[in-house]
Amino acid sequence: MFRRLFVDHPASVNESYFQHMGMAGSFGWAMLKASGACFLHALVPGLCERTGSRIITRLHQRMVTNRVVQPARPDDAPGWIAANI
Template structure:
């Protein structure tokens, strides 16, 4: 059962707790960006670049983390 909680985090160079915090932070940022995108759908003059900027920042953060954790 322990492997279910530790295999993937270990594969990206994180402990279970570190992975939980990173994944939760990513999820929260995606959630907020998603709300901004939904508002933008109705009011297109608001949050014009919020969704795309959030995706680019999250991608950059993930790539930097991947490079930092490579052997």
Template sequence: MWNKLFVDHPRTVQESYGEHAVMAASFGGRMVLAGLACLVHAVVPGLFVRTGSRTITVLYDEMVVNRNRKANKAAGEVAAVGGR
């Protein structure tokens, strides 16, 4: 049960628990702020016109870049081991 709650998922994204906690908290905090901006935008449409969509785009791009960087690093490590 311990592994399921704290270890398995971070491993699938090639992060330690601490690395995953920092990334998830960073993403979550920015999502909360973007959500608050969207709520203000709902009341005053002229404010925060693109904040929500821009935040989603930035977060998605960061996630894909991190995923690709880690996949490339892992592939390089496998190739290095296989080439010995």
């Protein structure tokens, strides 16, 4: 169960747990900014006309276009995770 929740998915995208945490967190912040820009655009159509779509395009490039999907090496896991694998 531990491995499925904390190790398998990050490894499937060639990241350690902490690398994946940083990447997923950066995506979350970018999506929050895009969401705010879209709501602002809804209220004032002349503002943020392309901001949301620009952010989504960049995220797509980072997530899909430039993805290398291969298992991470077990020796890349932090000690407390490696000890529980």
